Amino acid sequence: MCRSSETPLDRIMSGLADVPGWLADQPSGQLGQVIIKSREIIDRTEAIAGEATRRFEKAGGYKADGFLGMIPWLRVNGKLSGAAAAERVDVAHQLKELPRTEEALARGEIGYQHAVTMARTAQNVGAAQVRKAETTLLKAAVTTDPGQFVGVAKNFEHQVDAQAALAEANHAHERRYLRIGQPLNGLVRIDGLLDAEGGAIVRTALEPLAKPTKGDSRTPEQRLVDALVERCQARSGSTHPDGAGPRPQVIIKASLDTLADISGAPAAELDWGGTVPAETLRRIACDSAITRITGLGELEQEITHAGRSIPPATRRALVARDRHCVFPGCDRPAPWCDGHHLIFWGDGGPTRLDNLGLTCRTHHRKVHEEGWKLRREKDGRWVATPPLTVIPRARTG
Ligand SMILES: [Zn+2]
Ligand SMILES: [Zn+2]
Known part of the structure; x- marks a missing residue:
């Protein structure tokens, strides 16, 4: 091979080809350094690609x-999403006006994400303002x-131009949205954007409910989504702090x-679409204060009649006795709890204090859908026992 025709990028590429064999021999103590160097290579090559992008675009390459534009070209040839390609092109434009930032990125002193922020700031308050404070x-x-x-x-932007900072915040606010999808495979997708204040309010509301309980095996994300559902369940429409309303x-x-x-019975249908299995129906029906259940056709009368709610006086007595979720180790307060019938009312269990226990949604689910047994000892102690067999993922027959 002729050395003179080899470009610096070719040398990087042949170096990369040697990496897997070398990496396999690295002791685990060295891997932190490997990651740091890899990140630096990625960031520094972003600077190279950025400068090349600018010149390539200018020349109409x-x-x-x-291709009709630089962004679609970059999407296809750079293997990037539309948003990621647009960001690269934007940053390349802005860094033309911020040469010191581009140099710092090329030398690996700052990361690509720092450079993105510099570029965004230049977009918001003008590159000239950023250049004045670039060193700082x-x-x-x-x-x-x-x-x-x-x-x-953001602080800097606000100092330079409070008006522009406000305009940007208002622009961000305009982009807010929340989508709640149709149920698909038993799941509903929720996605959205909130402005910073809305995000903080939601986070503040959810975090106390998302704390792990004793022996909690849920992931942080699962705890957060449970907290969201609990919050909506406990707060909307309830005027009574004990959840009796x-x-x-x-x-x-x-x-x-x-x-x-009964085996072979159809699944229950939710009003918003989607179905739930019998175990879930029984849990929701368990504290029917939360839910109205309607039957199909001639059964309607019967079910609606059967699904009467726990009377407020009983609920208050239940709250006074249990105070919080009765699952050992759980202290979720009463307003977030359902009144669980130890013997389901549909099986003849009475809606009386001695047949009820407060359970948070997570633990109520454990009892119904996950087959845990919950009982109250003579001395008032609650005992929860896990199922002997694993509940099947899907029912057959
Ligand atoms: Zn229950
Ligand atoms: Zn609980």
């Missing part, structure tokens, strides 16, 4: 390849992680066979 901002970038650096940059109603259509958990 993408047209020669049959870069110094901050070197000593903060990219997340913290966004805060530094009206609760949000989930309307479910179900046949008596399903409620009685």
Whole structure:
């Protein structure tokens, strides 16, 4: 091979080809350094690609390849999503005006995400303003992680132009949305964007409910989504701090066979679409203060009649006795709890204090859908025992 025709990028590529064999021999104590160097290579090559992108675009190189713009060219040839490609092109434009930032990125002093923040700041307040403070901002970038650096940059923006900062916040607010999808394979997708204040309010509301309980095996994400559901269940419509008042109603259509958990019965249907298995129906029906259940056709009268709620006086007595979820180790307060019938009312269990126990949603689910047994000893102690066999993932027959 002729050495003179080899470009610096070719040398990087042949170096990369040697890495897997070398990496296999590295002791685990060295891997932190491996990761740090790898990240630095990625960041520094972003600077190379950025400068090349700018010049390639200016020369109209993408047209020669049959593309209408730089972003689609980069999406296809750079293997990037539309948003990631647009970000690269934006940053490349802005860094033309911020040569010191581009140099710092090329030398590996700051990361690509720091450079993105510098570029965004230039977009918001003008590159000339950023250039005046570039040295100070870069110094901050070197000593903060990219997340913290966004805060530094936002402060700077506000100092330079409070009006523009407000306009940007208002623009961000305009982009807010929440989508709640149709049930698909038993799951509903929720996604959205909140402005910073809305995000903080939601986080503050959910975090106390998302704390792990004793022996909690849920992931942080699972705890957060449970907290969201609990919050909606406990707060909307309830005027009573003990949860005795009206609760949000989930309307479910179900046949008596399903409620009685008779094999071969159809699944229960939710008002918003989607179905739930019999065990879930029985849990929701367990504290029917939360739910109105309607039957199908001639069964309607019977079920609606059967699904009467726990009377407020009984609920208050239950709250006074249990105070919080009765599962050992759980202290979720009464307003977030259902009144669980130890013997299901559909099986003849009475709606009386000695047949009831407060359970948070997570633990109520454990009892119904996950087959745990919950009982109250003579001395008032609650005992929860896990199922002997694993509940099947899907029912057959
Ligand atoms: Zn129950
Ligand atoms: Zn609990």
